[in-house]
Amino acid sequence: MALDERKLKILDAIVKEYISTADPVGSRTLSKNPNMNMSPATIRNEMADLEEMGYLYQPHTSAGRVPSEKAYRLYVDQLMKIMDLGNILQEEIKSAYSAYMNEITGIIEHTAQVLSSLTNYTSFGITPHTKYLNCKYMRLIPVDEHRVLMVVVTKEKIVRNYNIRLKGQAAESELERINNVLNICLKDITLNDFSDQIIDKMDSLTVNEINLLQEIIPLLKEALTEKDVVKVYSDGMDKIFNFPEFFDIEKAKKFIETLNHNNILANILENNMEDLNIQIGDENKIQAFKDCSLITATYKINGRPIGTFGVVGPTRMNYDYVVSVLNFLREELNAHITRLIT
Template identity: 35%
Template sequence: MLSKRQLLVLQVIIDEFITNAQPIGSRAISKKDDVSFSSATIRNEMADLEDMGFIEKTHSSSGRVPSEKGYRFYVDHLLSPFSLSDTELDVISDAFDKDMLEFERVVQKSAMVLSELTNYTSIILGPEVFETKLKQLQIISLSPTTAVAILVTNTGHVEHRSFNVPKEISARDLEKMVNILNERLSGVPIIKLQERLQTEVASLIKGYTDDFETAYHYLKGALFEEHPVKLYIGGKTNILMQPEFKDVEKIRSLYSIIEQEDLIADLLRTESDGIKVSIGQENKLAAMQGCSLITASYTLGDQQMGTMALLGPTRMEYSRVISLLNVLSRHMTRTFHSWY
């Protein structure tokens, strides 16, 4: 159990290091307005905090820096609510333009706003298209041998897929199939489309097409192509500009991870609801263990979950970042619920 004096010293060390990225010594701490005890007393408290693993001594200075254990204690016990400025709140609010009705545009703008307000790397994972519901399907002939399938989901996601059209499928058959699909599959979760196509729609299509096998194979290709990860990243290079990341190999390893969108998406999918802070070694990916990752969840429509995150150094502005993520996630949830 830390004493009140130790708590104050620890908070000053962490607050100063977050701001300046420089080790802090007892003399600098003693000059703070809210510190009323001597440098000698502070040195004793710092020695105890170091013995307990909350702070560390650097090789290049007699000052101390927070350890990962210190940051964890700070996040869990010492954070105060952070009041965002009117300017910051206006920037976030402006990201949700009432005329901007496409999911992708809202999320891209949100990722950009987060990275610009923090100078960290922002990552937003959208609800996967396979977790959403089909709203409308269109298949448009581009030529006698090519067409494009347009899938629109209840989340506002629009997917375009181009295909070669077998000569056995006539324009008339194509139109009939689209009408049947929209009538029978609208509102069906996309993850269940293949099952519904097989159990309910196939027999109807069979009665309306001249070459059922070819048409059925074509529809499966149009509807069940593997879907890419929907990951939106803002300020991808911001994390690399922090003073902690001067080692070339460290930078290369971290940047390589950021480039692997499938890996990052899998990481974000495992995060729990609400706000979660992972510090240093708490991160599952080795390349990220010199960083902190703060995630927040948002919901879209029928409780479909997405995740937003900020990746930065362990000396992150935790209180401010958590406030930003809370405000932005509420905006996203409110906006998407109003759509659907």
């Protein structure tokens, strides 16, 4: 059996109706829709076909039909229409950005807030992973005989600091000289691969300083590539309580629990580097999101994706709108970050 024009039309209408009401859609309700000039009986026949094909199911015999995840997938791939957000809204978003954002973590945090308040879903965003960042300035600060604090400022204006515990001792003057070397040779290279380049510039240092540096470098390398240096911001966790499918306490609990486990979230987001990614229900790898949809977008520096943000909500998600908002925010974000680092 094939999906002809009429079946698609009916499926489209059912998905839209169900997304907005959360009630199983009956043939009678659907036939009242002005675009749908068919009798309930005809619609019923088509629905029976669609059910057989796996796009619909009935919660119980005498209920209407509910779209399956397969239906949402079809909807997202073929039927969904990107919307125009409208000038007023667009201007609002833009002005909120330009107001006060001087560094990238603030921008991401703000993005999560805007996203959640625009869409009414739970939102989140991660700051760029260290490996994507370019060093602008770094400095070793003596803390005590055996401890050094390393502050790194990236071109993207992210400030990171790492505590380092040394076996040897480091005098302030030695650190000062090392700082100079570091700053000369680290400018503009990616944090991830700085250790190799540094060796060449060492000739101006004393033996002790070189030893120090050789002790420090692997420690820094370790710190810089750590998983948890990615910050996760999320907003609107409470939004999930607006959806009847989460009125069940057990479900809500699982959801909140997962969201608070930052590294779980970071993990998904770090591995979703496509421009726009939609994961529907069972497509999600995380157990707690098996009946959610997750829509993510990436932001970029120089055309290269460095971080992710998005929303999570019931599979019955307003895909058209969310995708439109994400697309717009992505552009906004890219523009801002570019402005920030140049």
